[in-house]
Amino acid sequence: MGKRTIIPIGPYHALQEEPEFFKLYVEGETVVGLDIELGYNHRGIEKLSESKTYEQTVFLVERICGICSTSHPIACVQAVEDAGGVEVPERALYIRSLIGELERVHSHMLWLGLAGHFLGFNTVWMWVWRYREELLNIMELVTGNRNHYAMMKPGGVRRDIKDEDIPTIRKTLDGLHGPLELFRDAVSDDPIIHARLKGVGVLTPEQIVDYGALGPTARASGVDIDVRRDHPHAAYGLVDWNVVTATHGDVFDKAVVRIGEMFESMKIIEQCLAKLKSSPGPVDSNPKEIPPGEGIGHYEAPRGEVFHYIRSDGSNRPARHKVRAPSFMNVLTDREAVLGATVADATIILAAVDPCYCCTERMAARDVATGERVLTSRELIRLSQAKTEQLKKELGAEGPRLNLEAM
Amino acid sequence: MSFAVQALTRSLNVFHLAGSACNNCDIEILDALTPRYDLERFGIVLVGSIRHADVLLLSGVFNKKSAIRLQHLYEQAPKPVVVVAIGACACAGCMFRESYNWYGKISDYIPIDAYVPGCPPKPEAMIAAVAKLIAKLRGS
DSSP states (O other), rough: OOOOOEEOOSSTTTSSOOOOOOEEEETEEEEEEEEEEETTTTHHHHHHHTTHHHHHHHHHTTTTTTTTTTTHHHHHHHHHHHHHHHOOOOOHHHHHHHHHHHHHHHHHHHHHHHHHTTTTTTHHHHHHHHHHHHHHHHHHHHSSSSSSSOOOEETEEEOOOOGGGGGHHHHHHHHHHHHHHHHHHHHHOOOOHHHHHHSSSOOOOOHHHHHHHOHHHHHHTTOOOOHHHOOOOOOTOOOOOOOOSSOOOSSSHHHHHHHHHHEEEEHHHHHHHHHOOHHHHHHHHOOOOOEEEEEEEEETTTTEEEEEEEEEEESSSSEEEEEEEEHHHHHHHHHHHHOOOBHHHHHHHHHHHOOOHHHHSSSSOTTTTTOBBBHHHHHHHHHHHHHHHHHHHTOOOOOEEESSOOO | OHHHHHHHHHHHHHHEOOOOOOOOHHHHHTTTTTTTGGGGGOOOOEOGGGGOEEEEEEEEBBBBBHHHHOOOOOHHSSEEEEEEEEEEEEEOOOGGGGGGTOOOOOTSSSSSOOESSSSSSOOHHHHHHHHHHHHHHHHH
């Protein structure tokens, strides 16, 4: 056994967009252990959500993550609609799917570019991101912003897609088919990509099930789950599309699944655009009240299933809002995938699940190895109380105080 | 203008530091480097180490854990360094300023030279900010 060294990656590292801290334990060139420390991105969104009205909550959950910034809102509004038994007009369903799929294509292109960057293949990065701009143009045309679209609201969508915009959208999407085919062929033909990605970071179906991994990470290992098909929501039950799976579970297959999904997404977008013509009508059912009750919302985000739970007490604010993001499940599989790999492959393996830490940091964590405490749920409540006390002092208001010891 | 400040008005080495961000500003910063906006043609490059940085780009709110790291990183940066707050969160805390985990206004613990508002700001806005900063430095 060689000498064990720790390579720290992060929390602020050139390879990462977000703050997260990996400790790679290596012997020579081989990775023998991995610790992940989170907590740099915890913003207390679930607690903040309780202070916002249902309509404001959508804007808040949109800012959980900038890349899946329509997945969280869709799951959230579906949870509210489930709690309140709200009907959604058909046209709004098509618009939801349309925006969701446009986001999926842009997110997968973003991943493909970053994967190229992590491999040291910067041409792919620049090249893919150049075509990603076309999608952001569509988003800007339809929603008014390149990211953070603010399209979803309980009961429908906030903006309609204008008929005169549809030809422009079609034309842009038609122009994207060529580049997408080029990327598919480039990945499947390039011997260097084969050499770097095939057989690297393999996850078996058993490991996927054990860790509860989701999305393209699971589908690349042959686990056929997709909440769009299993629990149809938005317009996914109304259009024709296929779930893309692969069998090997390595990084190469994860890329293949994501590229395949981009083509499926284009298919869904085409069909939604066609259906918009035949389903005129309102895009919003304007729900006035959410009665007491519970609701759940699923959405298949680009990284896997997003889950939102909302409990209503009959007021205009959620009494409890729980979020589970797919990266929370997927990031843990890193440990299985990276053991035994070389340091050079570790970056692409860690990036292969398309980790999203701003989504993940919903709960308290404890570093078992060092016993270093990060933040427990109790402490979060205490911090929250301290903030309330401070606000009360500022505002001069008095109110009941939660007895933490009695809990 | 001192020699060090004059050097800052040339090709800028940028270090990008995401606090507790939603990732969007960070992606837009990267977007500014890719072919459509291509900031690299002005000699602006992202660097991997704070010790090479002329400009520190901050995005996102900083929570009680990341704010400590920000202060360490700021101390490690070679001075003079220009600090730019990108996005509504870094500028003012956005909707997270009511959160129990918000550390406070960034300008209370490190000096900020430029603010780029927006959620997220467009790459054009970031380029405009850098151009204005350089003009300001030249005038000083």
